[in-house]
Amino acid sequence: MCGIVGYVGDREAAPILIDGLKRLEYRGYDSAGIAVYNSSSMTVIKSEGKIKVLEDKLGGAYPEGHIGIGHTRWATHGRPSDVNAHPHSDCSKDFIVVHNGIIENFQELKEWLESEGHHFESETDTEVVPHLIEHFYKGDLFEAVRLAVQKLEGSFAIGVISSREPDTLVVARQSSPLIVGLGKGENYIASDIPAILQHTRQVYILKDGEMAKITKNEVKITDFEGNPVSKEIFQVKWDAVAAEKGGYPHFMLKEIHEQPKALRDTMTGRLYPEKGEVKLDDIRITKEELERLRKIFIVACGTAYHAGVVGKYVIEKLTRIPVEVDLASEFRYRNPMVGEDTLVIIISQSGETADTLAALRESKELGARVLAITNVVGSSVSREADDVLYTWAGPEIAVASTKAYSTQLVALNLMALHFGKLLGTISDEEFKEMALAMKKLPEQVKAILDAEGEIKTMAERYADREHLFYIGRGLDYAVAMEGALKLKEISYIHAEAYAAGELKHGTLALITEGVPVISLVTQDHLYEKTLSNIKEVKARDAAVIALANEGDEEIKKSVDHVIYIPRTHQMLTPVLAVVPLQLFAYYAAVARGCDVDKPRNLAKSVTVE
Ligand code: G6P
Numbered sequence: 001m002c003g004i005v006g007y008v009g010d011r012e013a014a015p016i017l018i019d020g021l022k023r024l025e026y027r028g029y030d031s032a033g034i035a036v037y038n039s040s041s042m043t044v045i046k047s048e049g050k051i052k053v054l055e056d057k058l059g060g061a062y063p064e065g066h067i068g069i070g071h072t073r074w075a076t077h078g079r080p081s082d083v084n085a086h087p088h089s090d091c092s093k094d095f096i097v098v099h100n101g102i103i104e105n106f107q108e109l110k111e112w113l114e115s116e117g118h119h120f121e122s123e124t125d126t127e128v129v130p131h132l133i134e135h136f137y138k139g140d141l142f143e144a145v146r147l148a149v150q151k152l153e154g155s156f157a158i159g160v161i162s163s164r165e166p167d168t169l170v171v172a173r174q175s176s177p178l179i180v181g182l183g184k185g186e187n188y189i190a191s192d193i194p195a196i197l198q199h200t201r202q203v204y205i206l207k208d209g210e211m212a213k214i215t216k217n218e219v220k221i222t223d224f225e226g227n228p229v230s231k232e233i234f235q236v237k238w239d240a241v242a243a244e245k246g247g248y249p250h251f252m253l254k255e256i257h258e259q260p261k262a263l264r265d266t267m268t269g270r271l272y273p274e275k276g277e278v279k280l281d282d283i284r285i286t287k288e289e290l291e292r293l294r295k296i297f298i299v300a301c302g303t304a305y306h307a308g309v310v311g312k313y314v315i316e317k318l319t320r321i322p323v324e325v326d327l328a329s330e331f332r333y334r335n336p337m338v339g340e341d342t343l344v345i346i347i348s349q350s351g352e353t354a355d356t357l358a359a360l361r362e363s364k365e366l367g368a369r370v371l372a373i374t375n376v377v378g379s380s381v382s383r384e385a386d387d388v389l390y391t392w393a394g395p396e397i398a399v400a401s402t403k404a405y406s407t408q409l410v411a412l413n414l415m416a417l418h419f420g421k422l423l424g425t426i427s428d429e430e431f432k433e434m435a436l437a438m439k440k441l442p443e444q445v446k447a448i449l450d451a452e453g454e455i456k457t458m459a460e461r462y463a464d465r466e467h468l469f470y471i472g473r474g475l476d477y478a479v480a481m482e483g484a485l486k487l488k489e490i491s492y493i494h495a496e497a498y499a500a501g502e503l504k505h506g507t508l509a510l511i512t513e514g515v516p517v518i519s520l521v522t523q524d525h526l527y528e529k530t531l532s533n534i535k536e537v538k539a540r541d542a543a544v545i546a547l548a549n550e551g552d553e554e555i556k557k558s559v560d561h562v563i564y565i566p567r568t569h570q571m572l573t574p575v576l577a578v579v580p581l582q583l584f585a586y587y588a589a590v591a592r593g594c595d596v597d598k599p600r601n602l603a604k605s606v607t608v609e
Helices: 013-022 051-058 106-115 128-136 141-149 240-244 251-257 259-267 287-291 302-319 354-365 380-384 403-423 428-450 452-462 475-491 500-505 524-539 570-591
Strands: 003-008 031-037 042-048 067-073 095-103 154-162 169-174 179-182 187-190 202-205 210-214 219-223 295-300 323-327 342-348 369-374 387-390 467-472 494-499 516-521 543-549 561-565
Touching (some): 003 154, 013 031, 013 051, 013 067, 031 095, 067 095, 067 154, 095 128, 106 128, 128 141, 128 154, 141 154, 141 169, 141 210, 179 219, 251 570, 259 403, 259 428, 287 403, 295 302, 295 354, 302 342, 302 403, 302 475, 342 403, 369 403, 387 403, 403 570, 452 561, 452 570, 467 500, 467 524, 475 494, 475 516, 475 570, 516 524, 516 570, 543 570
Parallel strands (some): 342 369, 369 387, 467 516, 543 561
Antiparallel strands (some): 003 067, 003 187, 031 042, 031 067, 154 169, 169 210, 179 187, 179 202, 210 219
16 A cells, blocks of 8 residues: 655655655555655655665665655556656646545546646656646645645545745645654654654644644644644554554454445545446446357456355346356366357456466457456556456455455446446446445445444354354355355364355254354345245254344344344445454454464465466
8 A cells, every 4th residue: 555754854854764665565565756855956766666676776875855755656546667656746846746545536637737738747646736736836835735635536645845845844634544743853744653653653643634734843734724723642652563553453453444445445436326427447348349248257266256256146137147257276277168259357356366367368368358356556467457447455464355355346346337337237226226325335334343342252252163154145145155264264263154045955964052153144035045044053053143234123033143234235235244254253363362464374465376
């Protein structure tokens, strides 16, 4: 995920910036850069790749100057490259900007600025910001930034310096974290505490809609209207390791909690319920090409495969094109019936999984069109596919995938809506209903996370078991598979997911007194059927935990415990239902003393067969 660090004071800025960026390395990034100003010139040095590459570029001679900003980039708009790396500047090269987040309306701003004579160099959304500041600058940097941010839609944390006002750092925040670190005769900015923790523990945490003018001796905070904001100093008590995890004990828990933002980001600038529009810029497949498709294959590994199982239901329902889901390691060796009339959707968080990549190549060889859903811009999968749909989850560090899965689900829904719209297989009303429901998902996930204590208690109660079952039908079965995988991966409890109707064909033999069965009952049209299966396991004295829709009082009569999720569109329940299952696995693993972020025998990215 992108990182920001900045400094103003009497010390040399460059070493502080480079050190700060290194302390953000654990978050993952693909390029880095710094800008430093001294009394006569602004030096901007940036580079694709690791900070080491940037340091090599500096050749041991850091630019001199007492004010500067630095950035590590995790590409969203525009592939990783020297030109797309931050900081970015305007035409005059006087206004220098680093940015985290996504500027939703950058395209229209860019077109307007170009018509005003501005010239752009990069493919990024960020570059509109320095040009806007240049446009508004009338002798007051803070005021120019204030007017610029009022034009921005989307999420942003920005840091700005300028040779026109060389002792001032200006920052602004909207839906992307930003802090101001306080020193003596010096001040700092950062997107994350670890970047500046070795210098200060006193920080201002900016809220959405706030900005600050920072000199070495003063910090002035206002809202975007320019009204002063008074703020208490936050005393950081975390050590460096806890700070990297944002105060959470594990990356996995941090990433589970990042889901509302990740989901929102993945929909940013793409979904417009009222206009009936989905904009997916890197998907170029046309209506005619879609009409020629005989079949869609979804191919992936692990958690991404489970997202694909959900995708099958959604795509078939909204496009009426048959979908087959396959494990990449199986697909590539079974001479798949793929040709020019086939679309192959490849899902991969990392975009580098060896089996998935091989399946992609095999599909292309056979003449299929390949669409990739991935989280990493510039990854092998993204480079080799014909069409790409990025999840904007930010880097995932914990081995067990969480926010990548939920954003893959949202991406699949966006894609299915887009295809359904092109093909005319969904009505305007259906589109709007689903799109509006999607927009609500981030806050609904937040509501589940706010009540995590209850799931923790439940997980601790069953953490000593050696076997656990997950059952459900339809989309609930698809989510059950991911729930079981999460539990296996990190707690080492043997967990199996079963299509509820299949229990009686074998698995019921394993249900004995006290065996926990997590039963998903979010699908209204399958409710009665699943309820009968719950009764079957209850009759064998299983301990049943139901995962049900809010308002379902009936279910209480048939089970031992109920976990509720907020009501959403029936096609979207997996995005909510998976969250309690992730938390259940996490807290069970913690209770068993497992190494949650690095489970035994597993790797985050499997680049060998
Ligand atoms: C590994 C990881 C899983 C992941 C799978 C596929 O097994 O441990 O969490 O789901 O690879 O990875 P990908 O990056 O292709 O989604």
